[in-house]
Amino acid sequence: xxxxxxxxxxxxxxxxxxxxxxxxxxxxxxxxxxxxxxxxxxxxxxxxxxxxxxxxxxxxxxxxxxxxxxxxxxxxxxxxxxxxxxxxxxxxxxxxxxxxxxxxxxxxxxxxxxxxxxxxxxxxxxxxxxxxxxxxxxxxxxxxxxxxxxxxxxxxxxxxxxxxxxxxxxxxxxxxxxxxxxxxxxxxxxxxxxxxxxxxxxxxxxxx
Ligand SMILES: Nc1ncnc2c1ncn2[C@@H]1O[C@H](COP(=O)(O)OP(=O)(O)OP(=O)(O)O)[C@@H](O)[C@H]1O
Ligand SMILES: O=P(O)(O)OC[C@H]1O[C@H](OP(=O)(O)OP(=O)(O)O)[C@H](O)[C@@H]1O
Numbered sequence: 001x002x003x004x005x006x007x008x009x010x011x012x013x014x015x016x017x018x019x020x021x022x023x024x025x026x027x028x029x030x031x032x033x034x035x036x037x038x039x040x041x042x043x044x045x046x047x048x049x050x051x052x053x054x055x056x057x058x059x060x061x062x063x064x065x066x067x068x069x070x071x072x073x074x075x076x077x078x079x080x081x082x083x084x085x086x087x088x089x090x091x092x093x094x095x096x097x098x099x100x101x102x103x104x105x106x107x108x109x110x111x112x113x114x115x116x117x118x119x120x121x122x123x124x125x126x127x128x129x130x131x132x133x134x135x136x137x138x139x140x141x142x143x144x145x146x147x148x149x150x151x152x153x154x155x156x157x158x159x160x161x162x163x164x165x166x167x168x169x170x171x172x173x174x175x176x177x178x179x180x181x182x183x184x185x186x187x188x189x190x191x192x193x194x195x196x197x198x199x200x201x202x203x204x205x206x207x208x
C-alpha cells in the first residue's frame with residue numbers, strides 16, 4: 001500500500017479548473033469539493049487528501065513538507081523562489097505578467113514608482129532593464145494605483161486585458177507567461193515516488 005499524499009490546492013480562481021483537471025484524470029472528488037468551507041478534505045478510497053490554502057501560500061506548505069504536492073501559479077513561484085520542484089505545467093489559469101500604465105505617462109520620470117503584488121519580480125525585471133524604480137507593494141486592485149497618482153506604472157497579471165481597458169490603462173512591456181504548475185516537496189519526491197508518479201501520469205494523460 002502506498003503512503004498517503006497531501007496536496008495543497010489554491011483557493012479562489014484556480015481551484016475550479018484544478019478540480020476539473022483532477023476529475024478528468026480519474027480522481028473521484030466529492031461533489032461538494034468546490035463549495036465546502038473545510039480546509040482539509042479527505043477523499044474516500046483514494047490515497048490522498050487536500051488542504052486548501054491561499055494561492056500565494058501553496059508553495060510555503062509544500063516547501064515545509066506539510067503538503068507533498070501543490071498547485072501554484074508560475075507568478076507565485078517566480079516571486080517567492082521556494083525550495084520546491086516544478087513537475088508539470090498544468091496549462092490552466094493562463095495569463096501573463098506585464099508592465100502597464102496610463103497611455104500618456106511620461107517615460108522619462110526619475111525613479112518612477114511601480115505598484116505591484118510582485119515586488120521581487122518587478123525589482124528583478126527593472127534591474128535587468130537597467131532602470132531605477134521605486135517599488136510600492138500592494139495586495140490587490142493594482143490598477144487603481146496609477147489612476148489616483150500612487151504609482152506611475154504597475155506590474156501585474158493580465159489575462160483578457162479587460163481590467164486594464166476598463167481603467168484606461170495600456171500594456172507597456174510583457175514580462176513573463178504564467179500558468180499553474182504542479183509542484184512537489186524535494187524530500188517527498190524521493191520517498192513517495194510511486195504515488196507521485198501515478199498522479200503525474202494521470203494528469204499528463206488528460207492535459208490539453
Ligand atoms: N485574471 C486572471 N486570469 C487567469 N489567471 C489568473 C488571473 N489572475 C491571477 N491568475 C492566476 O491565479 C492565481 C490566483 O489568483 P489570485 O491571487 O488573484 O487569487 P484568488 O484567490 O483567485 O483571488 P483573491 O485572493 O484576489 O480573491 C495567480 O497566482 C495567477 O497564477
Ligand atoms: O486581464 P483581466 O482578465 O482583466 O485579468 C487581470 C486582473 O485579474 C487579476 O485581478 P483579480 O481579479 O485577482 O483581483 P485583484 O487585483 O484584487 O487581485 C489581476 O491582478 C488583474 O487585475
